[in-house]
Amino acid sequence: MAHLRIPSEDRVIDDADAIRAFLLPHGIHYDRWPVAGRIDGDASQEEILAAYEPEVTALKERGGYITADVVSVTPEVPNLQDMLDKFNKEHRHAEDEVRFIVKGRGIFYIHPENGDPVYSIEVEEGDLINVPAGTKHWFDLCADRCIRAIRLFKEKAGWTPLYTGDEIASGYQPLCFGPNYLPNKLPPIAQPVTIAA
Ligand SMILES: [Fe+2]
Numbered sequence: 001m002a003h004l005r006i007p008s009e010d011r012v013i014d015d016a017d018a019i020r021a022f023l024l025p026h027g028i029h030y031d032r033w034p035v036a037g038r039i040d041g042d043a044s045q046e047e048i049l050a051a052y053e054p055e056v057t058a059l060k061e062r063g064g065y066i067t068a069d070v071v072s073v074t075p076e077v078p079n080l081q082d083m084l085d086k087f088n089k090e091h092r093h094a095e096d097e098v099r100f101i102v103k104g105r106g107i108f109y110i111h112p113e114n115g116d117p118v119y120s121i122e123v124e125e126g127d128l129i130n131v132p133a134g135t136k137h138w139f140d141l142c143a144d145r146c147i148r149a150i151r152l153f154k155e156k157a158g159w160t161p162l163y164t165g166d167e168i169a170s171g172y173q174p175l176c177f178g179p180n181y182l183p184n185k186l187p188p189i190a191q192p193v194t195i196a197a
Pocket of ligand 1: 087091092093097137138139161
């Protein structure tokens with residue numbers, strides 16, 4: 001279940017219907033696909049795409065998407081931080097960013113064009129989100145640095161980040177719920193000092 005947070009209002013929305021209703025005027029589509037008993041999150045890309053074939057096909061037809069794949073990110077990915085740094089700065093895409101989360105979690109920040117406050121959507125297993133082309137946003141992982149997601153594309157080149165040059169993202173932490181909160185932009189915690197007798 002996703003969590004939507006509006007930091008400037010210290011407000012959190014956890015209910016799926018309320019999240020859907022909040023996002024609708026912003027042009028963002030949020031949905032839940034049933035996951036119980038479907039497929040192991042560690043299954044192969046082919047097995048995952050086969051398991052969710054009905055939903056993926058319907059979404060392709062509805063949104064005009066041509067291809068789908070599965071992206072996997074784990075802490076073991078070489079140069080992971082370099083990869084994350086491409087997407088944790090404010091950017092847009094020329095096409096929709098469509099993700100269905102199979103395993104793990106991640107957090108999208110949305111910067112509305114209409115002057116509404118920045119808000120974040122933490123997504124996890126079973127969550128489908130569509131960030132429309134042109135939306136100012138950025139993305140980060142939670143502390144477990146693990147996510148597996150089905151992606152849908154009209155054209156893969158459309159997913160290239162087009163940076164706005166706005167440093168706004170640096171003012172927000174990737175604030176995820178639960179034990180996987182990632183304080184990587186906070187000052188280091190002072191270590192206890194042992195004084196020899
Ligand atoms: Fe993006």
